[in-house]
Amino acid sequence: MAKKGEAVILVTLACGECGRRNYHTKRNKLNVREKLRLNKYCKWCQGHIVHKEV
Numbered sequence: 001m002a003k004k005g006e007a008v009i010l011v012t013l014a015c016g017e018c019g020r021r022n023y024h025t026k027r028n029k030l031n032v033r034e035k036l037r038l039n040k041y042c043k044w045c046q047g048h049i050v051h052k053e054v
């Protein structure tokens, strides 16, 4: 049904504490309309921090 490859964008996730950009991931902008927020480990903060899409 859905065409492949058109709606997927690369996003960068930045730590909510220190702002460092620790992760890259992909988001299908048709399925996920909001900006991503993921709880991931930040080695700089040494803990799990909410990372936000930038």
Ligand SMILES: [Zn+2]
Binding pocket: 015, 016, 017, 018, 019, 020, 042, 043, 044, 045, 049
């Ligand atoms: Zn951090």
